[in-house]
Amino acid sequence: MFHPHEGQALYAPAVPAPGSMAPPATMFGNVPGYEGTLAGGGGGYLPPPMPLHPTRDPEPAPVPQDWNIPSLTEDVARERFIMYASGYCCYSNAPAKDGVITNMQAFNTYRYRLETFTESRSTDWTTKPYAGEPADFYTQTAPRPWEIPVTAPSLFQNHEENIKVPYTSSKQPCHTCSASGKMPCLECNGSGTKVCWVCNGSGSRGAESPCTHCNQRGRENCSKCNGKGNKECETCKGKKQLLTYINLKVEWKDNVEDYVVEQNSGLEVDNLSDVTGKTLFKNAQYMLYPVHGFPDPTVSQASDRLVREHQAKYSQNSRILQQQQTIELIPITKVTYKWKGGTHVYYIYGNEHQVKVPNYPATCCCSIM
Known part of the structure; x- marks a missing residue:
């Protein structure tokens, strides 16, 4: 039998994280509970309060009764090999159809997977063009970051939400355009015109040929600003004012890590990442206990290490x-076969019966006419 053994959660100070662009934080003032929140630099990820759930004893783990997977038949091995070869235009299917299978060797292996589903919260001062929203700054005490209710997605599903923290919004003049709603056009340096590209500013296209493109002016209206010399401020979108507030970013993430027992089949472990196997053991808890007593001791060792690290x-x-x-x-089945006097191998692995052929013996160069 094997059983879990729990590790303890640790807490540490937050690590700074980047935030969105915003004006200096001094124009916003300090909000209780958000003193470290900066404009543009973010307030970093916020350490959570104590765990929601009390520590509890582990639930009994089911003991697998069947450790074996039915052997792959020669017919299935050949059928999958033929399907593999047919999927490549440059492969002749002769080795797959005519090759003689001489050996089929099973290399079943264990994969341990640990998933830790987390919720993290970070804050920063941010802005948006003012559209008449109520400015509720300091009308009430703003809730602390971990006090704001959010609806979590399904377990082990990645998701992200941005929430405007209540009672932190204020209306401010746009710092980019000094509340004018406009900015000088960078293309024409605010003049509204540019040198005519046809006559290069001379007003003529030859000794006696006037430039009709610019009507002999030597300049043409700037196409970027339609000759106005200015453009709508990109920060406030011409509104002249901004709504400033603390943004709470909530991230849910499924942090996954695998350990695969080494096997001597010759198939690289990376090939197994896209296939599934027969589930021998599975359990989920708020905080897991590592698996102990598993028949392959490296699985127990990996479980103990990964659970504590996570x-x-x-x-x-x-x-x-x-x-x-x-x-x-x-x-994992290593198939050895003979074709035209040579000995070759291929692999069939996973519940999906994926095929891996290190060196296919009959390829050609294809060209498209």
Whole structure:
């Protein structure tokens, strides 16, 4: 039998993180609970309060009864090989159809996967063009970052939300255009005209040929600003005023890490990332206990290491909502076959029966006419 063993969550100061562009924070004042929130630089990820759930004993883990996967038949191995070869225009399917299978060797391997589903919160002062929203700054005490209610997505689903913190909004003149709503056009330096590209400013196209493009002026209206010399301020969108407020960014993330037991089949471990296996063990709790007593000791060692690393790492600047660990038995079959006097191999792996051929013996160069 194998059983879990729990690690403890650790907490540490927040790590600064970048924020959105905004005017200096001095124009906003300090909001209780948001003193470290900066304009443009962000307030960093905020350490969560104490865990939502009390520490509790682990739930009994089911003991797998069947550790084996049915052997792959020769017919299936050949069928998958033929399908693989047919998928490449430059591959002849002769080796797949005519090759003689001489050996099929199973290299079933274990994959341990740990998922830690977290919620993190960060704040920064931000702005948007003012559109008549109420300016509620200091009308009431702003709720603290972790007091603001949010609806979490389904477990282990990545998601992000941006929330305007109540009672932090104020109306301010646009700092970019000095509340004019306009900015000088950079293309013409605010003049509204540019040197005519046809006559290069001379007003003529030859000794006696006037330039009709600019009517002999030597200059033409700037196309970027339609000859006005200025453009709408991109910060306030011509509104002249900005709504400034504290933005709360809430991120939910499924942090996934795998450990695959080394096997000597010759198939690289990276190939297994896109396939599934037979689930031998799976359990989810608020905080997991590492798996102990698994038949392959490297799986237990990996579980102990990863669970402790995740709980220490992700509890610093986020709230752990749920953890889940899974052990899969992934089938790998190394197929040896002979074709035209040579010996070759290919692999079939995963529940999906994916095929990997290190060196296909019958390829050609294709050209498209």
